[in-house]
Structure formats: structure tokens, C-alpha cells
Amino acid sequence: MKLRPPSGLLLDTALVAFALADAWAHVDLADRPAAACGLLGALALTLRRRLPLTTFLLTLPTALVTDSVVAPMAALYTLSSLSRHRLLLGACALTYAVTDFMPWPWSSLNATELSQTNNLFHLSYTLATAAAPVFLGQLVQARRELSLRLAEISEAREHERLLTAQSVLAKERAQLAREMHDVVSHQVGLIAVQAGALQVSSRDAETRKGAATIRRLSVQTLEELRHMVSVLRASGSRPTELTPQPSLADLERLVDASGIEAKLETDLPAELPPPVQRAVYRTVQEALTNVRKHAPGAAATVRVRHRDGVVRTTVTNTAPTRPAFVLPSAHHGLAGLSQRAELLGGTVTSGPTPEGGYELSLVLPIDRSR
Template structure:
């Protein structure tokens, strides 16, 4: 439903035009005082929004001297739609009705003109004519106020609904934080302890190195997990910053700590947007994790470069040299990478290579800062 109204200046100009036409039809051009009052009343309608009472007063002579009462009616309607002073509105309506009923000039009024059934009907008609714009204006004012009140109620309900949803979300986050702290943190701590024991008591250097890598990754995971738990618990109570987000400067540490033999080749500008840097980091992180899980003994090559305004990141691994162990997986990693890349206008593709390995490729466009 279209509730658009014409612009206020256009509507005011239309009312002035209709009032002038009403004066042209009902006023004799040779009667200069009457024509002056009619023109004054018509032009006064341009002030009806800013000075409604003054506008009505300026239009009263039109109803007193002439039959061109459109300007007075419009002014009284405007005053009624903008004012809450009931006594003032009643007085203005009576003034309009009396001036429209009494003949002009007043000093030529005869007593016989105020009596009789015909005059009583005429008086009733003029009073009804004066009351009509008052009632209509008050109705419009009540409708406008009701619309505003309904808008306020709707906004208040939306706010209450938002608060309720935030409360439910905060409870769910608190429950999730408890589960993560009580279950996941405990299990990762056991992994770190067992890896530390294996690192100390291992019989060969390769085993101790693998145990050290497992312990390092477990400790890092615990730190990130604890911070995530604190973020979940504080959500909705106070603003909480996430841990510093990874960037391309962290790629070397990520590759070196991946626990596999990997080579890193980078050729990128230094002013890449942070979102692009995080996308590259998370892609490399996911790819190296998949190599470690599904391709034991394989080596990996990480290449990150920029070509024609597009960041290309590829992680390619060779064929595994040992059979992989079945590990639990929800297969959400690649899907999450694809969604992240799609938000940046890029793509993620993955598939096997000709030599039995696997390749993960990220392409993300970017605008270089100048």
C-alpha cells in the first residue's frame, strides 16, 4: 500500500490556487475591499503550517465580507489538525460560523434578519460547516498520533524480542563454554601431558621431535581454547576482543610448526587487506592439517603470490608414503574455506594431482592500497 503524499509546498500551492479560484467565482472584481480580503485569505494559506492561528485570523475577513469561504475552511482545518487547545478550536469555529452567518455590513443588520425558521436553519448550517473542519482536523491529528504510538510500540516489541534472543544466545554460549572447558580442554591437556612424557622418554630423535610438535600444538590449542571460552562467557556482558588475528607474517611459523616437511614460497605486497591475509593463512593452515591427517610421510609446498590483482595461494603435497589412520572429521574445513573466499569474491578449488598427491588452491581479488 502506497502512503506517499505530495510535497508540502506543492500541496500549499494547490490550496492557494483553489482559494483564488473560489474568490474568482464568488467575488465581484469591482468590489475592491471584498477582493482584497479574498486575496489576503488566499495568500495567507502559504503560512498555514508555520503560523496556523495567524493564518486563520487573516482568512476570517474573507468569510465576513464575501462568499469565498474556502480559505477560512482550510485554515480552520489546519489549525485543528495541529492544535490540542480544544477551547481555542471551539472559539474559532464559533467565530467562523457567526461571521459567515451575519450579513455585511453589520450596521445594516435588521432584527427581522435574525429571526425566523429560515434564518435558524441557515445558522445551523453555518455552524455545522464551521464544525466540520474542526472535527476532521482533530480526526487527522488523532490518526497521526496513533500511527506514531503504534510505531513506538512496534519498535519496543522489536527491542524486547532482540533482548530475549540475546538472552537465549548468551545462555547457549555459556553452556557451550562449559562444555568446551570441561571436556575439550581436559582432553587436549591430556594430549599435551602424554606428548611431553613421550618427548622426554622417547628412544629416537624422530619420535621425540614428533612428540615435541604434538605438545607445542596442544599447548597452542589450549591457549586459543581458553580465550574462546572467555569470549563466549563474556559475550553480551562487555565487549571482548578476539585474539590477534593471524596475518602473512605468521605463515613461516605456521609452516615450521606444521609437523611435516614443507617449503614456503611467498611473493606478496606488504599492504594486503587484513581479510585477505586471514583468508590465505586459514587456507594454508587447513591444507597443512589435511596433509598431516590424510597423507602421512608426504611433503608439501606452499606458494603464495600476486598475479594481476589476484592473490593465488596453493598448497601441494606429494603422495603419502605410509597408510593414513582413520580420524574423526566433519568435513567442514573446505566448506568453511569456500565460504570465506566467496565473501571476498574469490574461489577455493581442491583435487588430486597427477603424481598421486593433492592440491588446494585459493584465488582472491584485492585492491592494493595507494
């Protein structure tokens, strides 16, 4: 278990209590001025973070008239950890050393005592005691600044890594856009042209109808491809609006343009969560695409019902009337539908029917999708 560092208020409280205990141990309570100086120095530590220099000056009487050292040394350390003025820190350390070295009252100072070797050692000890909190405070300040610099460097490296990844992604999208424009869009355009020519030249009504459907779907696909190419090419520059997301209002148009005999039965309310509407639309779209690819000549029925806070979507098709052509497929459609349904708390099931057809079912709870 990782221990958390104590909060500033708790640390200041403990430091004031420690300074009071130090004054209690070294000050005679009968000496009112000395006791007042000890109390002043201890309570002044509550200001050390906001007014470090003022706090240090308020603790100097404690060092002058008492033997307490906690309050002035803590104030000197705080000033050193927060200030960058080296000359000021040196002057404060020297002032504390002289104040702590000089006897109180000053009238008791004896010139002959200053020449004694013991006082020389005492002065050296006082100077070292004054220098210690200054050096420690400067060390803490340097460590804090180093931590900030390291954090800035880490942030800069993360930003650089993100920019590099975005640059690579932009290049890949640009390459993908070129491929889609040069290959896929060109071939879909040829399909639309050939379907239009077949629609005009054929004398068979069914052939003309099929050619018209192929041409309409090809043109629609070509428009979507061009929009996708524009989105990919705009990557890395200004944001580009995506194609408006489908809703339940688009279901009827989807069924009518499916190119197969399909019937829509729905009783859904108009105000459903947008994720539910998109999931229903994509499920019907994928099911009708599969019917068109794998069950030529089959009829489909799309049923969308809302009961007890659950939306049930079922797409059922009859048995095919002619063999299906072998078309390339990555088999990602049903997997994508299942993942979308799981994110919304629902399920997708599919399988053959006893009549030889196929059924795809989506069940979504509305409450979890909001």
C-alpha cells in the same frame, strides 16, 4: 504501483490556487476591499503549517465580507489538526460561524430579519459548517497520534524480541563455554601432559620430536580454547577482544609449526588487503592440517605468487609414506574456504596430483577484495 502522497509544498500550492478560484467566483473585482480580503485569505494559507492560529485570524475577513469559504475552513481545519486546546478550537469555530452568519456591512442588519425562520436555518447551517473542519482536524490528529503509538509499540516489541534472542544466545554460549572448558580443554590438556611425558621418557629421537610437536600444538590449542571460552562467557556483557587476525607475516611461523616437512615460497608484497591476507593464511592452514591428517610422512610445498593483480596460493604435498589414521571430520574445511573465496571474488580448487599427492589452489583478485 503504489501511489505516493503529495508533498506538503504541492498540497499547499493546490490549496492556495483552490482558495483563489473560490474568491474569483464569489467576489466582484470591482469591490476592492472584498477582493483584497479574498486575496489575503488565500495567500495566508501559505502560513498555515507554521502559524495556524494567525492564518485563521487572517482568513476571517474573507468570511465576513465575501461568500468565499475555502480559505477560512482550510485554516480552521489546519488549526484543529495541530492544536490540542479544545476550548480554543471551540471559540475559533464559534467565531467563524458568527462571522460567516453576520451580514456585511453590519449597518444593513435588520432586527426583524433575525426573527425569521430562514435565518435560524442559516445559523444552524453555519454552525455545522464551522464544526465540520474542527471535527475532521481532530480526527486526523488522533489518527496521526495513533500511528505514532503503533510505531512505538512495534519498535518496543522488536526490541523485546531482540533482547529475548540475545538472552537465549547468551545462555547457549554460556553452556557451550562450560562444555568446552569441562570436556575439550580437559582432554587437550591431558594430550599435552601425555605428550610431554613421552618426550621425556622416550629414547628414540623421532619419537621425542613427534611428542614435542604434539605437546606444542596441544598447548597452542589449549590457549586458543581458553580465549574462546573467555569470549563466550563475556557475551552479553562488555565487549571482549577477539584473537588478533592472522596476516601474511604469520605464514612462516605457521609452516614451521605445522609438524610436517614443509617449504614456503612467496613473493607477496607487504601491503595487501587484510581480507586477502586472512584468506591466504586460512587456506594454507587448512591445507597443512589436511596433509598432517590424511598424508602421514608427506612433504608439502606452499607457493604464494602475485601476478597481474591476482594472488595465487598453491599447497602441494607428495604421496604419503604410511597409512593415515581414521580421524573424525565434519568436512567443513574446504567448504568454508570456498565460501570465503567466493565472497572475495575468487575460487578454490583441489584434487590429486599425478604423482599420488594432493594439491589445493586459491585464486583471488586483489581489486575486488579492497
